[in-house]
Amino acid sequence: MPVVVVESPAKAKTINKYLGPDYTVLASYGHVRDLPPKDGSVDPEHDFSMKWEVGNDSRKHVKAIADALKEDNALILATDPDREGEAISWHLQEALTIRRSIKKDTPVSRVTFNAITKDAVTEAMQNPRQVDMPLVEAYLARRALDYLVGFNLSPVLWRKLPGAKSAGRVQSVCLRLIVEREMEIEAFKPVEYWSVRALFETPRGQTYEARLVTLAGKKLDKHDLANATQAELAVQAITSRALSVTSVEAKPAARNPSAPFMTSTLQQEASRKFGMGARHAMQVAQRLYEAGYITYMRTDGIDMAPEAVAATRETIADRYGAEYVPDSPRMYKNKAKNAQEAHECIRPTDMSRDAKALKVTDEDQRKLYDLIWKRTIACQMAAARLERTTVEIGSDDGQVGLRATGQVVMFDGFMRVYEEGRDDVSDEDEKRLPQIAQGDPARFAKTSLKDQFAKATSDSGDKIAKEAILSENESVLALQHHTQPPPRYTEATLVKRMEELGIGRPSTYASIVTTIQDREYVRKDKNRLIPEEKGRIVTIFLLNFFRQYVGYEFTANLEKELDDVSAGERDYKDLLGKFWRDFSAAIGETSELRISEVLDKLDEALAPQLYPPREDGSDPRICPKCGTGQLHLKTSRTGGFVGCGNYPECTYTRPIAGEGAEGDERLLGEDAGDEIWLKSGRFGPYVQRGEPTPENKKPPRASLPRGWSKDDMDLEKALTLLSLPRQIGEHPEGGMISANFGRFGPYLMHQLPEEPKPVYANLKDPNDVFEIGMNRAVELLAEKRANPGRGRRAAVKPLKELGEHPDGGAMQVLDGRYGPYVKWEKVNATIPKDIKPEDVTQEMAIELVNERAAKKGTKKKATSKKKATTKKATT
Numbered sequence: 001m002p003v004v005v006v007e008s009p010a011k012a013k014t015i016n017k018y019l020g021p022d023y024t025v026l027a028s029y030g031h032v033r034d035l036p037p038k039d040g041s042v043d044p045e046h047d048f049s050m051k052w053e054v055g056n057d058s059r060k061h062v063k064a065i066a067d068a069l070k071e072d073n074a075l076i077l078a079t080d081p082d083r084e085g086e087a088i089s090w091h092l093q094e095a096l097t098i099r100r101s102i103k104k105d106t107p108v109s110r111v112t113f114n115a116i117t118k119d120a121v122t123e124a125m126q127n128p129r130q131v132d133m134p135l136v137e138a139y140l141a142r143r144a145l146d147y148l149v150g151f152n153l154s155p156v157l158w159r160k161l162p163g164a165k166s167a168g169r170v171q172s173v174c175l176r177l178i179v180e181r182e183m184e185i186e187a188f189k190p191v192e193y194w195s196v197r198a199l200f201e202t203p204r205g206q207t208y209e210a211r212l213v214t215l216a217g218k219k220l221d222k223h224d225l226a227n228a229t230q231a232e233l234a235v236q237a238i239t240s241r242a243l244s245v246t247s248v249e250a251k252p253a254a255r256n257p258s259a260p261f262m263t264s265t266l267q268q269e270a271s272r273k274f275g276m277g278a279r280h281a282m283q284v285a286q287r288l289y290e291a292g293y294i295t296y297m298r299t300d301g302i303d304m305a306p307e308a309v310a311a312t313r314e315t316i317a318d319r320y321g322a323e324y325v326p327d328s329p330r331m332y333k334n335k336a337k338n339a340q341e342a343h344e345c346i347r348p349t350d351m352s353r354d355a356k357a358l359k360v361t362d363e364d365q366r367k368l369y370d371l372i373w374k375r376t377i378a379c380q381m382a383a384a385r386l387e388r389t390t391v392e393i394g395s396d397d398g399q400v401g402l403r404a405t406g407q408v409v410m411f412d413g414f415m416r417v418y419e420e421g422r423d424d425v426s427d428e429d430e431k432r433l434p435q436i437a438q439g440d441p442a443r444f445a446k447t448s449l450k451d452q453f454a455k456a457t458s459d460s461g462d463k464i465a466k467e468a469i470l471s472e473n474e475s476v477l478a479l480q481h482h483t484q485p486p487p488r489y490t491e492a493t494l495v496k497r498m499e500e501l502g503i504g505r506p507s508t509y510a511s512i513v514t515t516i517q518d519r520e521y522v523r524k525d526k527n528r529l530i531p532e533e534k535g536r537i538v539t540i541f542l543l544n545f546f547r548q549y550v551g552y553e554f555t556a557n558l559e560k561e562l563d564d565v566s567a568g569e570r571d572y573k574d575l576l577g578k579f580w581r582d583f584s585a586a587i588g589e590t591s592e593l594r595i596s597e598v599l600d601k602l603d604e605a606l607a608p609q610l611y612p613p614r615e616d617g618s619d620p621r622i623c624p625k626c627g628t629g630q631l632h633l634k635t636s637r638t639g640g641f642v643g644c645g646n647y648p649e650c651t652y653t654r655p656i657a658g659e660g661a662e663g664d665e666r667l668l669g670e671d672a673g674d675e676i677w678l679k680s681g682r683f684g685p686y687v688q689r690g691e692p693t694p695e696n697k698k699p700p701r702a703s704l705p706r707g708w709s710k711d712d713m714d715l716e717k718a719l720t721l722l723s724l725p726r727q728i729g730e731h732p733e734g735g736m737i738s739a740n741f742g743r744f745g746p747y748l749m750h751q752l753p754e755e756p757k758p759v760y761a762n763l764k765d766p767n768d769v770f771e772i773g774m775n776r777a778v779e780l781l782a783e784k785r786a787n788p789g790r791g792r793r794a795a796v797k798p799l800k801e802l803g804e805h806p807d808g809g810a811m812q813v814l815d816g817r818y819g820p821y822v823k824w825e826k827v828n829a830t831i832p833k834d835i836k837p838e839d840v841t842q843e844m845a846i847e848l849v850n851e852r853a854a855k856k857g858t859k860k861k862a863t864s865k866k867k868a869t870t871k872k873a874t875t
Contacts, residue, residue, distance in 0.1 A: 214401030
């Protein structure tokens with residue numbers, strides 16, 4: 001019985017069901033070997049030799065495969081059909097050869113299937129091949145490049161920019177995109193402009209809206225009406241003339257469906273429609289693939305297998321009728337640059353099975369499958385037929401012209417099933433117009449446009465449009481607008497931009513976006529990606545000292561060269577040698593620079609953002625606090641900041657972005673000869689008594705409690721905060737009770753004479769810190785002592801019970817100090833922010849605790865159900 005190896009236990013379980021008892025199916029649990037994170041793992045001096053080691057958590061899986069090969073001397077490598085899957089097969093073959101588990105007479109073959117279905121698995125087993133070495137070499141080249149960049153560039157960052165964590169070949173280019181977009185937003189100067197629209201009425205009393213397009217006989221551009229005066233004149237010009245319909249033009253139009261999903265477009269659409277992060281979308285898709293519901297989810301390809309196209313067309317005819325099936329199948333050209341790595345699109349394995357027929361309990365899996373099913377069905381449906389109508393309205397003297405546009409859907413076609421989401425605001429051409437005839441008088445409607453002002457502002461996407469001019473008859477409205485800066489990236493638009501530039505690969509986008517957030521270079525707020533100061537400093541550093549290696553074109557060209565390697569058209573060691581020669585020289589030059597030289601260069605590069613012109617015309621580099629010192633860029637372990645050159649005499653500091661030239665600190669007053677300041681720091685606003693001096697390096701300070709606004713702070717409130725901790729009184733059994741604010745909110749503290757350490761009791765209301773009395777404090781402390789620490793935490797009711805783990809022990813979802821997490825025995829695995837606690841499934845929980853246990857090196861760690869992966873007993 002041959003030994004079949006796949007990556008995951010879920011995949012092993014599904015394949016075991018198809019292959020039956022004649023095969024032993026085992027899981028490798030991902031990559032079994034990696035480069036150890038130490039110097040010399042890739043050696044440029046010895047032809048880029050690479051030292052691999054089997055991870056601690058992988059040893060038992062390799063041993064299980066080796067033990068199985070003692071009984072069954074045949075190995076079939078059935079890992080995923082991409083570069084990573086090919087690399088895992090190669091690693092397994094190498095590791096087992098080193099262990100001498102693979103002998104000279106051991107047949108080793110490689111099989112791949114794009115979908116985990118009985119037909120696909122059976123066909124793959126009948127067509128084995130050997131490991132594709134060009135594909136492996138492309139993986140080796142990528143892994144070596146990532147190691148050489150990360151391992152050599154990161155130490156330069158640590159030495160020159162304290163607080164910087166790492167740099168990466170693709171992650172740094174991705175970060176650059178986000179930082180440069182933020183700098184565009186900061187440099188943006190809004191321009192005022194006005195638009196004018198009028199509400200007309202047909203002879204039958206139906207209303208329609210038109211916008212001004214011609215004034216004084218001249219065609220208007222978007223920004224031609226620059227102020228309220230011009231807008232008011234335009235309103236008067238419209239209302240003072242008799243208008244009529246000069247032309248009505250209806251044109252037929254067609255809209256074709258979008259291509260089926262590949263990895264990047266699936267990530268984008270899941271983000272638009274469900275707010276799923278790229279990483280979460282791929283995790284959900286992985287589970288659907290392993291269960292046999294969809295084809296492989298890491299692909300650059302958009303073509304469909306002929307049998308899938310036929311099944312799709314058959315399903316369309318059955319469900320929607322023959323008129324929705326086009327005369328010939330739709331063919332989509334593959335966008336992949338390298339045909340060897342181009343797989344089929346992401347589609348359901350059974351087109352007749354919609355989301356309602358899916359046997360899953362996880363809502364995210366159901367939603368994502370529904371999205372994939374509808375997109376696949378739609379891509380083979382007939383085009384939608386539309387009629388686009390343009391109505392021109394003008395005055396007899398030709399001085400004023402307005403235009404109304406709309407469309408009618410004559411046949412919905414693919415739109416009956418699915419329409420692609422949009423990143424931008426939809427245009428007004430989709431409005432439906434009433435019946436209008438050429439030559440009709442264009443009479444102003446009796447309905448006021450005043451009530452539609454709020455909607456018009458919302459439709460324009462203009463957050464600043466607040467002013468309007470309304471005609472006397474209230475049927476002509478002028479709206480103020482301001483040009484808007486480019487929007488911050490979402491994960492969907494960032495993935496789309498990276499794909500356009502040819503940076504990275506669709507399969508890596510999710511991990512890259514996650515990495516830059518984990519490094520605290522970027523944060524996500526309301527689904528938008530915002531660079532932190534640390535990320536901005538790192539990007540400016542790399543742009544000034546390693547510009548080539550964060551260049552969009554350079555990175556894209558490197559991807560093309562790696563594609564050539566996987567196609568067998570380029571030697572991967574030649575590629576590495578060419579890269580290393582220039583990169584090592586750049587590393588050497590930068591290593592010799594002093595930190596002060598680096599900061600001076602960055603200070604100069606960031607000057608337009610750091611020191612914008614002041615309204616009074618004074619030098620923007622002069623310290624606003626002492627009035628004599630020059631402002632300079634400085635760094636600390638928490639990131640970059642701007643500080644006064646007269647330190648320590650002057651302690652003025654401010655963040656590098658978003659606070660303006662005046663800084664972000666305010667003098668609240670004086671108390672006992674000390675200045676009381678309101679400042680902002682890494683963890684938010686705080687008050688401080690005095691300034692740091694050589695004798696008093698850490699003056700008293702107190703953070704503002706949750707719910708306190710820095711705008712409302714005054715001297716009295718600041719002194720109240722600085723007086724903390726508040727002593728409530730002596731406990732009846734001895735020891736002082738005090739109240740204060742801590743990292744996790746307001747609390748009481750008390751220590752009895754015989755207690756080894758203090759007892760802390762949380763307070764719900766921040767005001768209790770200043771108001772709670774002795775009786776209530778004693779009562780809360782007694783409750784805390786009766787139900788202390790671990791006991792209290794253990795008594796917390798789980799948010800969700802997830803049943804037994806395959807290795808024994810219950811799994812639960814609990815609400816913790818840092819958010820919801822999955823608990824299994826001694827393993828606590830944080831639930832990703834974009835997943836709701838109630839949506840966590842048993843399968844998802846096993847995966848989370850498995851990853852967490854692997855990182856901790858826990859001895860007993862999460863595994864899959866052994867029944868699915870062990871050898872079946874022979875009779």
